[in-house]
Amino acid sequence: DTEVTQTPKHLVMGMTNKKSLKCEQHMGHRAMYWYKQKAKKPPELMFVYSYEKLSINESVPSRFSPECPNSSLLNLHLHALQPEDSALYLCASSQVGPGLAGTYSYNEQFFGPGTRLTVL
């Protein structure tokens, strides 16, 4: 299984709602990522989990709360979002997580299909 799956495919929520995005992979990867992609823009990294621990937070507002219950699952909890948070949210996974400088080796990231989020 070389696939990253994401649910739901589409989500519409109000600014006062609480919702969650889910991501799953069964490739035995130990790093998982959340990206945000606005229309006609490249993906922007939000969070990286390595061995189920949050290792990178790219200064993301606290209304986005990631969670990694186990090595195969990654959630993104959403609360009090703004209309400008509407975007495609992409999950990715890779074999290893962020390494020490100087210990770099190629580390392909596999992307899921994304959840298209609309905040009203």
Next chain:
Amino acid sequence: QKEVEQDPGPLSVPEGAIVSLNCTYSNSAFQYFMWYRQYSRKGPELLMYTYSSGNKEDGRFTAQVDKSSKYISLFIRDSQPSDSATYLCAIISGGSNYKLTFGKGTLLTVNP
């Protein structure tokens, strides 16, 4: 100056044409060079990656890197309508194994 520059297009070509997509980068520490293809409303999928100057070929696709000029290219031969997508170059620096720096993406349409 942005770290990775990519002409967003759009680019429209007839079926069978040779397509050339290009990116330039500013940081000589960049070490791995990738091309992703992203269909509308889908996640990016890796097409090719390379780490050295020169050409790498895979079927109809050729990735070219010129580290001296900080220039990377993707060539698509015998383009097909199914190649219509956004193509994103992405680069990883030598000091990281996770931080993808993406270009803006080029929207390609291949017309039958």
